[in-house]
Amino acid sequence: MRYSLAAGAILAASVSSVVGQDCAGSQLLGGNWYCDLIESIIYGGFPTSGTYNGVKSFSQDGQCEFGAVNFDGPLGVFGEELSVHLRGPAHLKKLAVYSTGGSSNSKRSESHAHAHAHGHAHAHAHARARRNPEPEPLMVTATINNEVVSWEQSALPTVPPAGPKGKAAVNGDDGVEVTATIFGQVVSWLQGGPAASPTPAVAAAAAAAPGGASSGGDDNSNHESSNPTTPHEKQVSPTSSPKSSPKSAPGEVAAGTWARQAYYDASSGTADGLVFLNHMGGSGSGVFDNVNGNSLSYASKDGKSGSSSPQVLDDTLIEDDNEIVIMSDKKCNNDCGVIRPGTVAYHGWSGNNKVFVAEVDMPLTGKTGFNADMPSLWLLNAAIPRTNQYGSCSCWKGGCGEFDILEVLDSGNKRCKSTIHAVSSGGDSNYFDRPTDKTVHVAVVFDGDGKKAHIKILQNFDYSGSLSAQQVQSLTEQAPKAASFMLGSS
Template sequence: MLPSIVFGLVAVLLVGVQGDLCEKGSTQIEGNVYCQPVEAIRYSNVGASGTYNEVTKMGIDGTCASTPKDFNGPLAPLDEELSLHFRGPVHLKQLATYQLSTTNRFKRDTLQEKKHKRHRHQIIHQARVNNPIVERQEVVTATIDGRVVSWINQYTGGPGGDGPKATNQIVTATIDGVVQTWVNNWFGESTSASPKTVSTATPVAPQPKVPSSGPVVPIHQQNVVPTSSPKAPSAEHRVSSSTGNFERTGYYNAEEQTVDNLVFLGNYGGQGSGVFDYHFGASLAYANRSGTGGASSPQILSDEIVPSDAEIIVMLDKKCKGDSCGYVRPGTVAHHGFDGSDKLFLMEFSMPSDGKSGFNADMPAIWLLNAKIPRTLQYGKAECSCWESGCGEFDIVEALHSGSTYLKSTIHTNAPAGDSDYILRPSSSTMKLAVIFSSADSSIHVEMLPSGTEFAAQLSAGDLDKLCNSAAGRTVSRLHL
C-alpha cells in the first residue's frame, strides 16, 4: 500500500479511457478528486506485457539482488499469486476465496439470499429452463456485430412442438468484440419471415443501448431466437465472461469463529514467529487474534474491529516449500497466495470510524499485492521488493484521508489506472463485496452485493451476473485501460 501522501501525484500519472460519472459533478478533498458514488467499479483491458525486478537475494548485510522477470497476458501481472490485505479500522465478518474450475465434477450449491424477519429475499439461483420436455443441451455459436455469443437452444421439432424431444443449445457469438453466452429456443425450420435476434452488445454509456436486430448464423446453420428467460446478458452488464465454475478455496466466518484453508498474517516478525533485523525490519509472522501483533502459530481472527493502522494479511493455509513460491526472505512465515487469472473474492465487512488522527488513522483499506512483496519486504528498501518495478497492486477500496467516507479504487502496475468515482464507506453496517478477475475479457470488477448473499461453495458466472445486476438502476463506473 502506498503512503497516502503520494496519491495526489499518482492520480496525475494514471492512464485509461474514462467511463466514470464525473460529468455529473465532482469535488476535491486533500488533492484527490471524487466524482459520484457507485455500486460497482469495472476495469476492462487489464493486463500488459512488461518486466519487473524479481528479488533473488536478501543479504545479511542489508543488500538485495534481483533479476528481470517478464510477464504478459490477460490481467498480467495480477494473474500471479496475490495476498489480500485489510487495514483498520475494519471489522471483517466473512471472507470467501475462489478459483475457477473448468470441470463440472461437483454439484453446484444453490446460491441464495438469506431470509430475514423484515425482508424476504428470493432465491438467486434458479433453473435455467423450466420446460419439462428438455432432455439435453447443445451449444450454438454465432457472430453478432463482431462479437462471439453463445446460448442454450431448445429444439421441439416443428413449430407445434410435435417433433423430437427438446434440445437445449448454448450458443456462442461475438458482439462488438466480446464473447457472450445465453439461452435460446429453436423451434425447427424457419418460417417465411426470418427470425430476429436481439444484439446484446451495449457501448459504455450511462443509458443502455436499444437492442438491435439482425440475422444470426449459428453452427449447423440453424435459425435461432433468443429466449426471454433467462435474458442474454449484455456486454455492459456481464461481470464475468469465464466458463466453468468458481470453486471455493478458503472461507472465514467471524461470528462462528471458523476458518478453512486461510491463514492470517502480519508484518510482526520476531513476535512469536518470523524474524526481525535492523536492515529489513519485521518479516511476515502469524497474526494474533486481534490482528495487532504476532503469534507463534496460526490464529482465528476475533470477531472484533481491527484498529486504525493495524494490518492483517490473508493467504492460503499452504506453506511455501522449496522454491514453490520463488525467493522468500530467510526466516519469514511464507505461505502461498491466490493464484491464477480467474479468481474471485467475496467479503463482508464494516469500516466504523474510530475518530483517531495521525498517520493512517481512521483510513481503512482493502487491497491485493503480488504475494512476492510481503514474502520479501512490504515496507522498506525499494530494491528489496518488486513493487516499485511494477509487479502489481490492486487497491480494491481505500480511504485516502482520515475520516473519509469515500472509498477509491486504483491499479498499480506498469499500466496504472484509477477510478474517480467512489464506493461509500460502510461505517454503520456491513457491506458485502465481490472482486472478480476474469481472463476471458481481461477485466476486474468490484461489485457491491445484496445484503442477503450467501458465500456458496461453488458459483457460476451466471450466478455472479444475477447477483451483481439484481438491483434496477445500478450505478456503475467503468475504466478501460
C-alpha cells in the first residue's frame, strides 16, 4: 500500500533488526534483515477477541469519525471480509478463492468463459429449493494406489469408476482399499476384491448427506461498541532465531468440501465471482476530491486507468507501482458498514475458513524510484479500500488487518517478505524467492479450526471447482524449507 508501505517497511525493518541478529548467515539489505529461504510459513497466536479503531462515519465533505469495533473469532480480524491486492511489476495468471459453506460458482464459470466486455457475473449460484429435486451426485475424492482422484458418483459405490486418464486401479486378488471423502466423512471400502459392496460407513455417509449445498459462510458478524475507545496499540514481538523456531503442526482443517467462490484465468479471459478495481476514482467511476484523493474505481482491462463498468483484467503485466484490487462480485447494498460516499464498493471474502490461491510472477524491470520494481501481493480488511486506503480515514492504523503475502521491500530485490499488520503485528526474517522468471502458485489458508494462517509456495495447482478437506490439509503441511511465527511471542 502506498500509505502503509512506508510504515510497513519500518515495521518489517524493526522486526528484522531483532530477529536477523540471531540468524546464522543473515544479510542486511536495504535496511532489512534476511535469514533463510523458505517455501512455507505458519502464523499463530491471533488475538481471538478485542477491538480495533474503525471508521464510524464518512461525510460528503470528506471528514470521518472513528470508534471502537469489536472482533471475535479464532483468527481475530482476519475472519472479517478480505480483499486481494497486487502491485506491479507483476503478472496475475490465475486466482481462486475457496471457503467452507456456501455454494460454488465453478459450474457457471467453466461454462461461461466471459468473452463479452463486462466479463463478470453479479450473482452467486445459490442453492434453490426444487419441487421435484433429482438426486444430487456424490463428489468422491479417493486415494487409490497412493493417487488422489475425484469423480461424481450418482449412487452408493459398488464399483467405483476408474481413476483419471482411464487408469483402472488394480491391486491383486485382494482388491484395492479405497479411502474417500463423501460429504465430509472419511470412509473406506475394498474395491475389486470379495467385499465390493459399500461398507456401513459409506451408507451412513450417504444417509447423512445434505439435500443440497449449504447456504452462507462462517458466521462472522461484527459487533460495534457504543463506547468508543482509543485504538488498540499494535504490539510487535519478533520470535527468536528462525532456526530455533519449531515447525508447527498444521492440525486438522475444517471437514467437508471447500467450495470455490471466485475464479480468474487470464489466458481464457474468465472471471467469475470477482471484480477488478483500482485507485482511479473520478475516471469513469468512483470519485475524486482534494481531501481524500481518488476512491476505488472499476479497473480498465490493462489496469492502468479507470473504467465506467466492470472489466476482465487482460493477460498482461501490471506495471510498476500500479495496483489492482480484487473483491467479490457482490456489490455493497447498505450492508458493508461505513464506506466513502461515491466510491465503487463491493464485499470481500469473509469467514474463518478460506483459501486464496494465485498464480503470479514478479519480473525485474530495473526501474528505480518510489515503489519502482517493488511488487507486492497482500490481503486487506476490505473496509480499508472501501473508505480511504491511502489516507487517514480508514481502520488500517486502528489494527483492522493487513496480511502481506509476498512483499518486495526495496527496488530490484529478489527476496519477498511476509508480515502481518493488525492489533497484534509481526513477521519473520526468513524470506520467499521472488518469482522473477516464471510463475509460482502461492496458497494462503486461513484455518479457523486450527487457529492458524498458512502461506505455501506450490509448483502446481489445478484450481478445481472445490477442494476436499484432505487437499486443504496438504496446503497447510510445512514445506521442507519452512518457518513459523507466533504473534505476540517474545
